[in-house]
Amino acid sequence: MEKVILVTGANSGIGLALCERLLCEDSRLQLCLACRNMQRAEAARSALLTSHPDAHIDLLHLDVGSVRSVLHAAHKVKARYNRLDYLYLNAGIMPNPQIDIKAFFKGLFSSNVVKMFATAEGLLTQQDRVNKDGLQEVFATNLFGHFVLVRELDSILCQAGQTSRVVWTSSSNARRSAFSLEDVQHRLGTEPYASSKYASDLISLALNRHNNSQGLYSSVICPGLVMTNLTYGILPSFFWTLIMPIMYLIRIFTNTFTLTPYNGAGALHSLFLKKPESLDPRAKYHSLTSGMGSNYTQPRQMDIDDDMSEALYVKLLEMEKAARKRLKEEDDNKQAYKKYLNQTE
Ligand SMILES: NC(=O)C1=CN([C@@H]2O[C@H](COP(=O)(O)OP(=O)(O)OC[C@H]3O[C@@H](n4cnc5c(N)ncnc54)[C@H](OP(=O)(O)O)[C@@H]3O)[C@@H](O)[C@H]2O)C=CC1
């Protein structure tokens, strides 16, 4: 049977570019596009089928920010496929981003200018909100939903005599100082995106510790700065179009300005080709682009430690248990109410 690959957030940007690159590699792959909006998912499938008419592309409804949707989607995946070779955890959000213009101009004339363009450290804040599950939306979407998905798919990811891979689309914006074990959802701060991405780096390490012996390997990548819906949300799109030539100029000095989704998906693609045993669990694989535009992948050591990653893993397990309990109670209450209505009729 051909390899089965599931990509979350596959209908646009880096996720869609990854699907395109994977099909160019092997058009017989069984691709599953997991998206929250089925209209956009259909459009993505049509676009992929235009260039690969014989490709096997399934759609799956998944709102990774909702625990109920994750459990439902995982159930469907297990019913559809008896194996899952690659799980790309790519969906992500950065709501209401704000740029600190003063910090930008200060950084521009400092020795930290290259780092500033690569990581946006000190430049970017976001306004988060609480979702229907009572969780912070950025945490729920970028990390927790994906964590529950991996756990729920464990029976088809960890199969005897087979290796499977989980790949997180993290970011160089991930920063230890933006994350706190006392506030894993980042309720109190203004950098939920950096916090959620740092948390995904930690969780990847923990997944390796707990699952390598069962043949499951986890890695993290950073796509670099890519022009997608996510980045277009940071500044008005006409402004981006206006400064595009400057962006290409900056790329000569900063290899992290990958700019196109195709280049951004480079590291995701290169991990597809690598043997899992050869990967470094403490490295983040960066998509990079030379000044002349050629695309390459480079591993860089992450600022993470085992104790912190284990502590976060334990916290997420507890949160998962609580979320399942809450959903079960909701279902039981619904059932009881239905029964009551039937009796009173
Ligand atoms: N662009 C960049 O410079 C960088 C991006 N990244 C990361 O790359 C990943 C892909 O983002 P990118 O391609 O840039 O941006 P896009 O906005 O183009 O893609 C994000 C994808 O995630 C999906 N998504 C968002 N929320 C949910 C949800 N609750 N359930 C299911 N799907 C969801 C979106 O679906 P919909 O179309 O319905 O919104 C979309 O398909 C993200 O994790 C992002 O953090 C990391 C570093 C840099």
Ligand SMILES: CC(C)CCC[C@@H](C)[C@H]1CC[C@H]2C3=C(CC[C@]12C)[C@@]1(C)CCC(=O)[C@@H](C)[C@@H]1CC3
């Ligand atoms: C070039 C221009 C004149 C001004 C652009 C300034 C900023 C808008 C960008 C500088 C560094 C960028 C950046 C990101 C967003 C846009 C900038 C802040 C990201 C945070 C986008 C999402 C990610 O995950 C990071 C890897 C990016 C890091 C760099």
